[in-house]
Amino acid sequence: MAVLAKVRRSKASAAQSAAARRSVSAEFPLGAAHNADIAAAFEEIADLLEIENANAFRVRAYRNAARVVGGLPNEAAAMLARGEDLTELPGIGKDLAGKIAELVKTGGSAVLADLHKHAPQGLVELLRLPGLGPKKVKALHDKLQIETVSQLHRALQDGRVRDLAGFGAQTEKRLLQALEAKSASGGRMKLAVAAQYAEPLAEYLRKSPGVGQVAVAGSYRRARDTVGDIDIVATAKDAATVMERFVSYPETARVLSRGPTRSTIVLRSGIQVDLRVVAPESYGAALVYFTGSKAHNIAIRRIAQGRGLKINEYGVFSGKRRLSGETEDSVYQSIRLPTIPPELREDRGEIEAAKAKSLPDLIELKDLRGDLHAHTTATDGRNSLQEMALAAKARGYEYVAITEHSRHLTIAHGLDPARLARQIGQIDAFNRQKRGIRILKGIEVDILDDGQLDLPDTILSRLDLVVAAVHSKFNLSRAQQTERVLRGLDNPYVTILAHPSGRLIGRREPYDIDMPRLLKRCQERGCFIELNAHPDRLDLLDTHCRMAKELGVLVSINTDAHSTSDFDNMRFGVGQARRGWLGRDDVLNTRPLARLLELLARARRS
């Protein structure tokens, strides 16, 4: 909790009087850099410094700062505007705070511009190639004047690279392969896509003779919204058999490396998979190690150091003596910490919370009692009202809200007041049959360009809940977009703000909007915010979940189901909610029906 605690403290002291003097609006200066922009700039500076062989600690300071700023629950720009002191953040001193201010003010950085004079931007892209680190990139640049990926490609084909000191025929071959693979795949995949590849592969390995445990670890296990590569941990008395089976997986395109305990393959789809095989007594330690995150691993290893112990992927050691390692619990126990759930292992305060015995009791799939966002064949869904309701019941739910699109979304055949009135009648009729599930009457109403809702209050007033959403004009300026949605929230019938950033992972960037301000308005207004569980969206971000929790704004985890099978996406939403530190009480749709109806009614009244 270190980061948040510090932010809160500074808010309470210095910033409070500043905020009182300032008008509440314009929290985020127009054109300012977002946290992600700042983090990217710091990463680039670190990369270039590393190529220039700068002081390693300086490089680390930039990387650290990138991680801290990237994980902030508030925009650094807004914090500055409120007069907060950024040097209170861990790892941010006078210098880096100045550079953040510079990035916020000018959108650029003098240090970065200066570095580009000697080391052009293309070098950073070279660094991303597997097999190329700072030393080799520098050699390519110094000796062959290579600055871009295409120049490297040409040099490789001309055979100029293999003669450099430190390079050889093997390196040449691997780099050429890496360049091909780069155009083929590249980037991170959505969590749900990773699941499609990881689970069958894990199942395949479980059939290996003599294999014990098999688990998918890495960012997949931490439930990140996207996954870079797939990491698998297995136990076996005889690792060689499992390794052999792994590299001969039918979907294997290439074997990148193969050792007695670790191998890496690339699948035909371009996805990289690492397998680590250890003895059964090391399973827990290997799982901790391979689950990460790296920052979390370093943090717990430091704690061990402080106690004169050593943690590696084989166990926790005192000298040569192994104290633990068979289970994850035993590893954490050895350093006197409760087991930290994988979704929290990002070194974003979970270690401090564990020490203070204040880890959150995270929400689980079974805690959910309903889904508050679903569609039927009346608009763009694929199943009928009754099919959707019964499918929800089959998931053990007490209630499901049917929330069709409104008329403005013509492509989805959105409802006008007359058609919505007809559906209200159908739902009432269904509910009278007492089928063991309650359908809530709702709508996913468009927030129009000017902030008005797409349907009149006369019909909205007849519903149990109103989910409001943006489906058009994604490119408004930050100020306009924020204003538009705030105006939408002013309508007294709105109960939930749906997929609040509008992003589609890998396809559409989030629209530019002041999320902290939206959350604050939800708090004042007594309404709720959605965490859309669709694997293409996963929208609310984990950092914003955490902020909602701090503000006491309940989050509704909804699948936005367009078919009965879509209800299964709930697990992805729960994963993201857990990454956002949410417990059962922080989530709206864990409430039993009667309590939920009270909350919905209160949100409308206020």
Place this chain on the structure above:
DNA sequence: ACGCCTGTGCGTGCCTATCTTCTGATAGG
């Protein structure tokens, strides 16, 4: 570059496997 402690300096995130090439670079969490 941070951060602590001091007094303008100094120490400073963990630990291991694999490959390629020759002692270390890169990658992995």
